[in-house]
Amino acid sequence: MTSAAPVARIGALTALAGALLAGSLSAGGATGGPVAPGAGPARAGAAVLAGLDPAAPTPQPAAVAARLAGPLGDPVLAGPAAFVVDALTGRVLLDNRARTPAVPASTLKTAVATAALVTFPDTRLRTSVLYSPPPGGTGLAPGGTLWLVGGGDPTLTASPETGGYPALARLADLVAQVKAAGIISVARVVGDASLFVGPDRAPGWRDNYVTDGDVAPVSALELDAGRSAPGAEGPRNPIPAAAATAAFAGALAAAGIPVGAVDLGRAEAGARRVAAVDSPPVRVLVERMLTESDNDLAESLGRLVALRRGLPASFAGAARAVTDTVTELGIPTTGMALNDVSGLSTTDLIAPATLVALLRAAVIPTRPALRTVLTGLPVAGFSGTLNDRYATADTAPGAGDVRAKTGTLRNVSSLAGQLVDADGRLLLFAFLSPAEEGGGTKAALDRVAAALAGCGCPAPAPAAQGAQGAPTVPTR
Structure with missing residues (x-):
């Protein structure tokens, strides 16, 4: 018999794609759990993304940590930083050095995309x-x-x-x-x-x-x-x-x-x-920049944001303009230090929590122009820099589900984006590995995201104790 969970998930993914294309992405009120730093609570009474059930079970942090422990522990990833939040509530589900600035590579393009979209989306x-x-x-x-x-x-x-x-x-x-x-x-x-x-x-x-x-x-x-x-x-x-x-x-x-x-x-x-x-x-150029990881577009857009802010159209001006713009949105930028805005510099630094906050700014309904950040993300196994990934048995659960900005330099491999888990919950994530591209780091990161995509991850049921202290089988 076909499980109801995959069917529900396919419906949720279809609704997610339709809502993104229609520009109807929004989020409801927070449930009282921790909110991603800088993202702020969702607007009270806002409509929930059509097709995603706000009452769907929220993954529990302990269960998420247990599910991802193996993939994140892959030696090829050399101890990656990781941050996962529930998109609707902002509840933190996994935090592994998420506020420690790290080299982002091209995941940094989500920052210049955000700055350009709030500055001149139709220019x-x-x-x-x-x-x-x-x-x-x-x-x-x-x-x-x-x-x-x-x-x-x-x-x-x-x-x-x-x-x-x-x-x-x-x-x-x-x-x-x-x-x-x-x-x-x-x-x-x-x-x-x-x-x-x-x-x-x-x-x-x-x-x-x-x-x-x-x-x-x-x-x-x-x-x-x-x-x-x-x-x-x-x-x-x-x-x-x-x-x-x-x-x-x-x-x-x-x-x-x-x-x-x-x-x-x-x-x-x-x-x-x-x-x-x-x-x-510009909104179309941003989409192209994210999907194809276009470094030339990223650097040009950063300089144009600088000009709008009265700053020099230089590397330094673009870095300051992008940092100031996202800071004004309430996104945490502590420790953010940029030498470019494409992420090509091996000396750029940004915290994983900042990358996730950038993504969540595009999810919540207060700035609809930022939804292009989401539609521009490559789709696993389908488009852009994820076109040729997620084709193996251990990554296939993420194909067509994971939408993420990739990043690869000699000193980092990274992935930051969104997915819908097995229970129909929209999750945001950032994984930054201090490992070189060689040695299968891309495939290892894809296994982490695929494991998260397959996660229902409810809290484990406590073992009931019988009269003599022996465990009993939980009632179903």
């Missing part, structure tokens, strides 16, 4: 082309200068394809607009990446990040994030603004607009805008 990042006439010239006289001005959009693409999701800003559209404006030749094409300032690589970044293709040197003007072609793997261009400008000049020439010199510099005051393309809304 689009604009790349512009400005025109300056030649000395003594007027209007659109031949021989002038075109300025390609970056707006911090690393997803600007050289791809000729149109449509699709998300519909990215295209270099070809800029060229078409320039031609439609009546410009027939230019003496110079100059790339302007001046929106961002400071070093283009962060403290704690390894020398091989750019050559291995993990990230481009941070620039306000990038084409396909410094890749040699749309979607290409391998080394990124060490000067992405120069590469983008050269590609633009080449596309102009191919369209019949001759170009003289190609250079980098700041656009002249008074230059006239003749073309512009916009990125998808």
